[in-house]
Amino acid sequence: MATQSASLSPPVFNWDQYHIWAIRMRAYLRGQGLWLYVEEEKQQPQLGPNPTLNQMRMYEEEMSKAPRALSHIHSTVTDLVFTRIMVCETTKEAWDRLREEFMGSDTTRNMQVMNLRREFEMLRMQEVEKVKEYVDRLMSVMNKIRLLGVEMSDKMIVEKVLVSLPERFESKISSLEDSKDLSQISLTKLVHALQAQEQRRLMTQEDSNEGAMMAAQKGLNVKGRNRKYAGDKRGKERTDGQGGKPSGGRNYPPCSHCKKKGHPDSKCWFRPGIQCRRCKQFGHIEKVCKNKSAQQAQSVEDQQQSSEPEQLFVASCYSMQTTSDVWLIESGYTNHMQQNWRILLGQTKHTAPRSRWEMVSMLRQKLLEM
Incomplete structure (x- = not known):
């Protein structure tokens, strides 16, 4: 009995999730036969003259339904919410006061519905998202719209799922179009078919990954054996x-x-x-x-020293006047110091050089020939 009474207890409204509380409270009052006094102010019946005991008992029972419905609403809200409706005399007045305060006016509800519809239209399934997760997101937005009093069928969700699926489900959608009428398919059957396709694709990926790992492990084992064989062979050759x-x-x-x-x-x-x-x-x-x-190392040093280029130092003096006091000196030879440059060139008749640099070039060429 305790379990049955606990299951029949009315829901409690604590300022949050008014839409859900209103739906549960409506179902509870209908089960108690009291919703008529909330939906509309039902006129109290009049007791006729000379009533019988049965009529008097029925009259008293009808007269107690309206106060009992208001008492249920008072008992299902917290103290903070109760202060908003404590001055209401009838059940309908208290219900309308809560609805207006927590659901807003018709203009506010229409704006909320428009925003939720836009969010619903913009939803797309991600590449890494599962079918169940995507459908849960769609249902969450759809239920928010329904709680605002707008009717939306499951057919709209089915159409939304079909047009917003990623490319990996194209083959499954094509097979469903050939085998079934998509305009008559339910949301549950569609979700089950897509989940089956998703599971098969996941199993194929796991098999391919397992095969790749086995091939890589086999390659590492073969490479290790080859290295071991090569090391043993080198060790044998050293011995x-x-x-x-x-x-x-x-x-x-x-x-x-x-x-x-x-x-x-x-x-x-x-x-x-x-x-x-x-x-x-x-x-x-x-x-x-x-x-x-x-x-x-010594031979390399000798080669470096021998590869250094020979340098020739020539000192000369040029004058516009011919004189016998001019001496020509060639470094490196003690017997190549002459007063007459023609003797150094080995010629008795030679045209006098026109410049100092020409004379130096002639001397260098002569020395190389020697």
């Missing part, structure tokens, strides 16, 4: 022979000179009687000579 060369499959005892395996004593690079052709010392060959790096 065989001297200098990293394989021994050709023959197993030699340790060498008496270098104490290593892989070669006979007669082929050892560190034989006592062998002479290095690089450092001229005995006991090793030039391939393992320790003085190789130092000698290479």
